[in-house]
Amino acid sequence: MSEELDRERARQAAMLFVANTRRHKRLLRKFVSELGICHSQHRLLMHLHRMECAPSQTELAHTFEVSTAAIAVSLKKLETGGYIRRCAAVEDSRYNEIAITEKGEELIRQTESLFTSADVAMFSEFSAEELESFISGMEKMKTAMKQFEEGRREVPRLKGIHVREFLAGAGNQSK
Numbered sequence: 001m002s003e004e005l006d007r008e009r010a011r012q013a014a015m016l017f018v019a020n021t022r023r024h025k026r027l028l029r030k031f032v033s034e035l036g037i038c039h040s041q042h043r044l045l046m047h048l049h050r051m052e053c054a055p056s057q058t059e060l061a062h063t064f065e066v067s068t069a070a071i072a073v074s075l076k077k078l079e080t081g082g083y084i085r086r087c088a089a090v091e092d093s094r095y096n097e098i099a100i101t102e103k104g105e106e107l108i109r110q111t112e113s114l115f116t117s118a119d120v121a122m123f124s125e126f127s128a129e130e131l132e133s134f135i136s137g138m139e140k141m142k143t144a145m146k147q148f149e150e151g152r153r154e155v156p157r158l159k160g161i162h163v164r165e166f167l168a169g170a171g172n173q174s175k
Helices: 007-034 039-050 057-064 068-080 102-122 128-149 163-173
Strands: 084-088 096-100
Touching: 007 039, 007 102, 039 057, 039 068, 039 096, 039 102, 057 068, 068 084, 096 102
Parallel strands: none
Antiparallel strands: 084 096
């Protein structure tokens, strides 16, 4: 962040970014719910769609940071809804292979189309140059945030207090 960058404008930009990200997420969740499937089941179905081979329930639980029981419930609901089918693996009958059904594939096509429409609508007021500038800015933001996360770059001081000092002090107060 350059020293000349207005802190208030940077804060306003961050707040707008977060607000628009949330609004976009709400819109996508609305689209999914209108198709008759809950958000978590849809995320699971989309993840399965992207995988070369179906992962185990334990791997899915780790990926989604939920219990294996929660994954089992979601898989059962997807199976009951006709979006997937499970059958015992040929090599090991203790393991279920998961296949996306034609109904599941159709749902994936519908949501991909709806999501693309939402993305295009979100940028409909942008000129081609503004969109390129936005993408460039987002790439810069991604790089900076990654550097902060990895500790390769320090977060700037705000009002004389370094963010790390502030967080360390907040951690001590909770003890």
